[in-house]
Amino acid sequence: MNAARVFLVVAATLALQTTLARFLPTGMDAVDLVLVGVVYIALTSGPVTGLVTGTCAGLAQDALASGVLGIGGLAKTIVGFAAGRVGTQLIVTATLPRFVVFFGATVVHAVVFIGLYMLLDLRQFPAPFVTVVEQAAGNAILGVLVFQVVELLPGALERRRAAKTWRRR
Amino acid sequence: MTTTAAEIIAAGATPDFRTLTIDKGTNDGLRPDLAVIAPAGVVGRVVMPTRRAAKVQLLIDRNAAAGAIVERSRAQGVVVGVGGDRLRLEYVSELADVVVGDLVMTSGIDGIYPKGFAIGRVEIVEKSGSAYTRIIVRPTVDFTSLEEVLVVLPPTPARDRAQGSP
Numbered sequence: 001m002n003a004a005r006v007f008l009v010v011a012a013t014l015a016l017q018t019t020l021a022r023f024l025p026t027g028m029d030a031v032d033l034v035l036v037g038v039v040y041i042a043l044t045s046g047p048v049t050g051l052v053t054g055t056c057a058g059l060a061q062d063a064l065a066s067g068v069l070g071i072g073g074l075a076k077t078i079v080g081f082a083a084g085r086v087g088t089q090l091i092v093t094a095t096l097p098r099f100v101v102f103f104g105a106t107v108v109h110a111v112v113f114i115g116l117y118m119l120l121d122l123r124q125f126p127a128p129f130v131t132v133v134e135q136a137a138g139n140a141i142l143g144v145l146v147f148q149v150v151e152l153l154p155g156a157l158e159r160r161r162a163a164k165t166w167r168r169r
Numbered sequence: 170m171t172t173t174a175a176e177i178i179a180a181g182a183t184p185d186f187r188t189l190t191i192d193k194g195t196n197d198g199l200r201p202d203l204a205v206i207a208p209a210g211v212v213g214r215v216v217m218p219t220r221r222a223a224k225v226q227l228l229i230d231r232n233a234a235a236g237a238i239v240e241r242s243r244a245q246g247v248v249v250g251v252g253g254d255r256l257r258l259e260y261v262s263e264l265a266d267v268v269v270g271d272l273v274m275t276s277g278i279d280g281i282y283p284k285g286f287a288i289g290r291v292e293i294v295e296k297s298g299s300a301y302t303r304i305i306v307r308p309t310v311d312f313t314s315l316e317e318v319l320v321v322l323p324p325t326p327a328r329d330r331a332q333g334s335p
Contacts, residue, residue, distance in 0.1 A: 018179040018190075023313055030184045064182035066216055066224050072183060113185065123232055131252050135184065 002049055006041060010057045013037035018064065030131055031138040032106070034061050038076050039083045039105045039139075040146055043092060047084030054080025068122055075112040079105045095144055102143035106136035170283060172206075172319040173197055178222065187230035187252065187312075189213070193320060194221045202281050204321040210287035210309035211235060211275055212318050223320075227312055228288070229254060236278035237288055242266040245276055248288050248306060256289055258304035265301075269294055273306050283321060 017033045024031060034057045042050025058076030062069045083105050092098055110132040117123045175191035193199055195218050205212040205225045213233060217224035226233050231252040238245050244265030246258045261267060271291040277284030293305040 014182060018182055021180055021184065032184050034183070061182045065186050066188055066226065067183070067186055072185075125231055126251070128231075128252070 002045060005045070006049065006053045006056060009037045009041055010034070010053065010060060013057070014060055014064070017061075030135040031142055032109075032135060033142070034058075035076065035079065035106060035109055036102065036139050036143045036146065038080045039102055039143060042080045042083035043087040043098070043101065045084070046088055047081045050080035050084030050087075051077055052080070054078070067117075068120075071113060071116045074116070075109045078112055079109045082108060095148075098144050098147055099140045102140035103136045106139045107132060110135070171322045171324070173199075173322055174317055175205075175223075175320055176317050177315055185252075187227040187233075187250065188216070189225045189227060189315070189318075191223050191225055191318060191320070192221070194219050194223050196220050198322050199223050199320060200323070203323065204282045204286075205318050206286055206321060207310050207315060207318050209311070210289070211282055212310055212312070212315065214281050215320065225318070228310075229256060229308065229312060234279070235282050235288065236276040237273050238276040238284075239265070239267055239291070240272040240274050242271070245278075246304075248273060254308070254312070255292070256306040256308055258291070258306050261301050261304060263300040267291060267294055267301065267304055 013034045013036065021031065021033060038050065038054045038057050041053040054076035055073055058073030059069065062072040065072070083101060086092065086101055090097065092101055110128065114125045114128055118125060173193060175193040177189050178192045179190040181188040191205070199215055199218040201215055201218060203215040205214060211228055213225045213227040213230070215223050216226045227250070228235060228248070229250040229252070231250055233250040235248050236245070237248040237258060242265060244261055244267055246261040248256045248258050251257055258267070258273060269291050273288045273291060275282040275284055275286045275288060287309045289306040289308040291304060292307040293303065294301065295303040
């Protein structure tokens with residue numbers, strides 16, 4: 001069940017990232033939907049599932065991007081595990097803690113990703129701070145929204161079904 | 170100049186690299202470092218061609234750059250991407266004349282982009298004394314709504330003969 005969920009989230013976020021992300025408005029186009037998916041899985045399923053999701057998603061993203069295979073994978077593995085640990089050690093069911101987790105996860109991901117690229121002298125990232133903060137804010141808003149929708153959807157469907165049954169009576 | 174039209178089939182898989190994927194590859198004569206253009210101006214260059222598709226590095230990518238010339242004053246410099254939706258014009262002489270609204274075009278000195286294609290318009294010019302500290306260029310191409318592009322193919326002897334070149 002977990003494996004199917006991981007595969008589904010990785011495939012869906014990658015598909016959305018490569019098709020819809022470029023149509024997002026300026027400022028929001030830096031959002032990393034795959035990272036949001038990894039953190040979501042990590043928070044809902046724990047550190048081990050988060051780690052596996054991060055590895056799979058990161059490697060898939062690396063393979064599709066023009067970067068070095070493994071750097072994104074490593075960054076997302078660390079983020080998946082750390083977010084999973086945070087999810088099991090702390091209560092992150094309210095909006096603000098979730099926002100902080102998504103924001104922090106994006107910053108950690110950027111530090112590892114950009115740090116490794118710069119350390120290995122593979123690519124330059126001149127003054128990445130503004131972009132990272134924008135991306136972190138965008139990811140955090142999107143992550144919180146995803147949680148709200150996923151949590152509200154079953155209740156909304158249930159209410160709709162109940163209303164239909166009541167009208168028939 | 171010979172070009173081949175290509176359709177954009179995917180965006181970049183990660184926001185850290187500003188790339189697009191087009192539906193033409195080495196089977197259609199594409200190879201790395203070919204210029205990719207649109208009616209509005211320069212889009213980027215081919216970086217990873219496969220047989221049936223190719224990855225295009227956009228000019229707004231952090232590691233992209235192009236030789237540039239200001240149309241009005243002929244001031245030369247290098248336009249570099251910053252990862253966002255704007256470009257920076259660098260290595261401009263302090264004697265050069267650059268003002269807001271100037272059209273920046275490719276100079277052709279990089280050997281990738283042909284001379285005379287629009288890159289963008291100067292949006293911000295900041296000076297410290299006589300030296301330019303920051304020149305921001307707004308690209309003429311809207312990278313979020315691109316659907317088709319043209320890839321500038323390398324000249325071949327057969328093509329040159331067909332076009333009547335010596």
